[in-house]
Amino acid sequence: MSIVTSSYNFVPLNENVCFPEWADAVSQDVPLQGAVSGVIELNITAKTPIFVRGECTATQESGHQEFSFMRHNNRYCIPGSSIKGTIANVLEILSFGKLQKVNDHRFSQRDWENSGIYDKQSFARENKGGWLYYDEDEDDKCYKIDYSTNSIGRIEHKVIDTHFKTKFQEIFGEEFDPSVTGENKSALKKYKLLHDKKLKLENAFVKIPKRERFEQQKYKIHPNEKDAQSGTLVFSGQPAKREYKDGEWQGKNKEFIFWEPDAIGVKVDDRLIEDFLFAYYDHDPKQMTTDWKHWREVLANGGRVPIFLQLDDNNNIMHFGLSMLYKLPYRNRIKDLIPKGHLLEGNDFVETLFGYSIDKESNKGRVSFKHAFAVENAQELTPKTLVLGGPKASFYPFYLKQKFQHSKTTQINGTYQTYDNGATLAGRKRYPIKHVGDEETIKTAFSTTFTPLKAGTVFTTEIVYHNLLPVELGALVCALTFNEVEACHHGIGMAKPYGYGAVAVALEMDENVRRNSILAFRAYMESWWIHNTLSGTWSKSEQLKELIAMARFSKHRKKLAYLELEEFPKVKKAKEALPRFTHFLGTEPLVYPTAYMENINQFVESEKKRLAKAKRIVDENNATIEAKKKQDEIDGILAKGLTSWISEVTSYGVLKEKMNAWLAMRNDQIITDETALESLKSIIIQIRNKKAPRHRKTFFNENKRNDLIKWIGSEAAEKLIAYFNQ
Incomplete structure (x- = not known):
C-alpha cells in the first residue's frame, strides 16, 4: 500500500507560452480600439473556515506567534492584493502564461538513500x-x-x-x-x-x-x-x-x-x-x-x-x-529545469492585465481589486494552532516530474529524476480544495495560532477594469470562474493545506458583456492552441483538467494530508513519488456542458480550415516569391554568359555538370552563339591536353559525343570532334 500523502499537487507546466500580440501596445492612457471599462461586483462565500492574517497579537519566547483575522477600519476583510494574487495564479494557468516569481535557488542535499547523487x-x-x-x-x-x-x-x-x-x-x-x-x-x-x-x-x-x-x-x-x-x-x-x-x-x-x-x-x-x-x-x-x-x-x-x-x-x-x-x-x-519558453522575453496575459515591474521596466495594470469586507455571518471560531511552514521544494520525488510504472500507481519506473539530471519541474503548485479536519498541534517555534472565521462568512468587493479588450476581460472572468465550470473554488488566506479558505466566487456584471468576453477569450486560446499545433483542444488540455480537478472538493481527505516528517525517507526507500492529482485520486475526467463542447468543436474545425487556407495562401505567395527570386538569379547568370559560367572548370565531370545546368536554365535550348562555342572549345582543349598523348585520340568516346550533341547540336558537335581528330 502506498505511503504517499500530500496536501499539495501540481498543474503540469506548459511547454509553449502564450504572449498576446497586443501586449506591447497596452496603456492606462491610450485607448485600445474596441476596449471596454467597467466594474465587476463579487460575492465571496467561505465554504470552509477562513483565515487571512492580520495583526500579531502575541509572540512567545520560543518564537511561537498568534494572529488575529485581518481588519480594515475595524471590519473583517480580505485585502485586494490577496484576491489579485489568487486570481493571477489561476489566470497564469488558464492563459498558458510564464511561470512567475521563480527563485533561482540551487538546493543542497545529503541524500544517503541515493548513492548516485x-x-x-x-x-x-x-x-x-x-x-x-x-x-x-x-x-x-x-x-x-x-x-x-x-x-x-x-x-x-x-x-x-x-x-x-x-x-x-x-x-x-x-x-x-x-x-x-x-x-x-x-x-x-x-x-x-x-x-x-x-x-x-x-x-x-x-x-x-x-x-x-x-x-x-x-x-x-x-x-x-x-x-x-x-x-x-x-x-x-x-x-x-x-x-x-x-x-x-x-x-x-x-x-x-x-x-x-x-x-x-x-x-x-x-x-x-x-x-x-x-x-x-x-x-x-x-x-x-x-x-x-x-x-x-x-x-x-x-x-x-x-x-x-x-x-x-x-x-x-x-x-x-x-x-x-x-x-x-x-x-x-531551479531555472535550469524550466521549459525555455518561460524564459523568453515578452508579456503574458497576467503581466498584460495586472501590470509588471521588471528591473527598470514597468507598466501599470488595468485591473484594480478592492478590499473585500465581511457582510454576513462573520463569526470567529476557536483559535487553532497548526504548523504553517511551506513544503521543501528540494524533495524531488514530489517536486520533479517522475516516470511511473503506470497511471494508477505511485511507484516510479526506473530511477528518480533529481536536480542533478535533466529533470522537469512537476509544475505549478496548488493546494487542492478539501474540508477542514481536526488537526492541531502544540505551540512551538514552528507552529502558529490563528483565529479563523466560520464557514458561511460572506465578503463583497469590486473589481474595476479599464481599457480592456473583450478577450482580456474574458480572461479575467474565466480566471474568476474557472472557465465557467461549476462547483469550483478558490483558496484564499493561510492554512490552505489544512482546508481553510475554500471560497465560492459569484459575479455580478452585464450578462451580454460577460458572455461575449468569455467567448472571445476561449476563441483566442483555442486559436492559439491550433496555431501552435498542439494536440486536442485548449479546453481539454492537461493543465485545465488538473486545475479544475483541484478546485473541487475531494472525498479523499486522508490522501491530501501533510506527509509526516519521518515518512519522507520511507517514500524514497519505497521508490514512490507524487503523481498528477487526477491520477493520484483517480478523479472523474473533466466534462463540459454539451453546448460548450459543440461550440468549441465547431469553432476548432472552422479555425483549422481558416488557418489551413491562410497557410496555403502564404505558401503560394512564398512559392511565387521564391520562384521569382530563383528566376532573377538564373537571368543574372545567363546575362553574364557561358564564358563566365565555365571559366574555372578543370575537369570533364565538372564541365558536364555545369553544361547540363546551363541548358536547364535555357530550357534545353542548344548553344549556337559563336563566342560561347569558342569558350566551350577552349575548355575542352585544356581538359583534353591534360591527358597523356596516347589517350587524346580516344578522348571523344560515345558518351562525350552524345554530351556534345545535347549541348550544341549534332552538326556543330561533329565539326568540333573532327577538329580534334585532325
Whole structure:
C-alpha cells in the first residue's frame, strides 16, 4: 500500500507560452480600439473556515506567534492584493502564461538513500580543510577562503581527553541523547568544552603508528616533538550516541585537524556563497542550526569560520560546508529545469492585465481589486494552532516530474529524476480544495495560532477594469470562474493545506458583456492552441483538467494530508513519488456542458480550415516569391554568359555538370552563339591536353559525343570532334 500523502499537487507546466500580440501596445492612457471599462461586483462565500492574517497579537519566547483575522477600519476583510494574487495564479494557468516569481535557488542535499547523487564514502575522502572570512579591503571586498591542499587529519575523542583532561568520551558516549536538539548536538558544545578551560585549538600534531596497512591515519597532540605538524582542532556536530556493538565501538568518535593553509586569499564566487547561505537557512532564523547562528555572528564580526571544501580538476572551489559530510549542492538550479519558453522575453496575459515591474521596466495594470469586507455571518471560531511552514521544494520525488510504472500507481519506473539530471519541474503548485479536519498541534517555534472565521462568512468587493479588450476581460472572468465550470473554488488566506479558505466566487456584471468576453477569450486560446499545433483542444488540455480537478472538493481527505516528517525517507526507500492529482485520486475526467463542447468543436474545425487556407495562401505567395527570386538569379547568370559560367572548370565531370545546368536554365535550348562555342572549345582543349598523348585520340568516346550533341547540336558537335581528330 502506498505511503504517499500530500496536501499539495501540481498543474503540469506548459511547454509553449502564450504572449498576446497586443501586449506591447497596452496603456492606462491610450485607448485600445474596441476596449471596454467597467466594474465587476463579487460575492465571496467561505465554504470552509477562513483565515487571512492580520495583526500579531502575541509572540512567545520560543518564537511561537498568534494572529488575529485581518481588519480594515475595524471590519473583517480580505485585502485586494490577496484576491489579485489568487486570481493571477489561476489566470497564469488558464492563459498558458510564464511561470512567475521563480527563485533561482540551487538546493543542497545529503541524500544517503541515493548513492548516485551522494556517495558519502568517496565524498569524505575528497574534503580539504579551510577558513572562510570576509575581506574588508577597500579595493576588494569579498568572501575569501584560506585552505590546505593536504588531507584533513583525524583525532580521536580519547586522545583529546587524555591531553586536555576533557570528557568527550563520557559526554558523547552511551548516555548521549541525540533526540535533544539545539546546542546538545552542536559543534559549539564541543568548542565550549575547551573554551571553558581556556585551552587552545591551535597545536602541534604527530602521527600515531598504524596497526594495519589500510587503517585511517590518526594523530595525537605532541607540541614538543621535532616532526610535529602545526594545525587547528576543528569540531563538527554529534549526530548520534556511541554504542558498543560486535566487539567494537560504533558512532562518531573522531574530530578533525585543519593544517596550516597553503592556498591563501582565494576569492569565493558570489553564487557559491549564495548556495552556502541558502543550504544553512540563512534566510529563515527558525530553521538555522545552533552552529550556523554562531558562525554567522563570527563572520559578521570579521572572524574566520572553519569549513570543509572540495576542488574540481582545475583546483577551483566547487562547494563547501560546515561538516565533513556537508550538504552537496545539486548541479542544476531551479531555472535550469524550466521549459525555455518561460524564459523568453515578452508579456503574458497576467503581466498584460495586472501590470509588471521588471528591473527598470514597468507598466501599470488595468485591473484594480478592492478590499473585500465581511457582510454576513462573520463569526470567529476557536483559535487553532497548526504548523504553517511551506513544503521543501528540494524533495524531488514530489517536486520533479517522475516516470511511473503506470497511471494508477505511485511507484516510479526506473530511477528518480533529481536536480542533478535533466529533470522537469512537476509544475505549478496548488493546494487542492478539501474540508477542514481536526488537526492541531502544540505551540512551538514552528507552529502558529490563528483565529479563523466560520464557514458561511460572506465578503463583497469590486473589481474595476479599464481599457480592456473583450478577450482580456474574458480572461479575467474565466480566471474568476474557472472557465465557467461549476462547483469550483478558490483558496484564499493561510492554512490552505489544512482546508481553510475554500471560497465560492459569484459575479455580478452585464450578462451580454460577460458572455461575449468569455467567448472571445476561449476563441483566442483555442486559436492559439491550433496555431501552435498542439494536440486536442485548449479546453481539454492537461493543465485545465488538473486545475479544475483541484478546485473541487475531494472525498479523499486522508490522501491530501501533510506527509509526516519521518515518512519522507520511507517514500524514497519505497521508490514512490507524487503523481498528477487526477491520477493520484483517480478523479472523474473533466466534462463540459454539451453546448460548450459543440461550440468549441465547431469553432476548432472552422479555425483549422481558416488557418489551413491562410497557410496555403502564404505558401503560394512564398512559392511565387521564391520562384521569382530563383528566376532573377538564373537571368543574372545567363546575362553574364557561358564564358563566365565555365571559366574555372578543370575537369570533364565538372564541365558536364555545369553544361547540363546551363541548358536547364535555357530550357534545353542548344548553344549556337559563336563566342560561347569558342569558350566551350577552349575548355575542352585544356581538359583534353591534360591527358597523356596516347589517350587524346580516344578522348571523344560515345558518351562525350552524345554530351556534345545535347549541348550544341549534332552538326556543330561533329565539326568540333573532327577538329580534334585532325
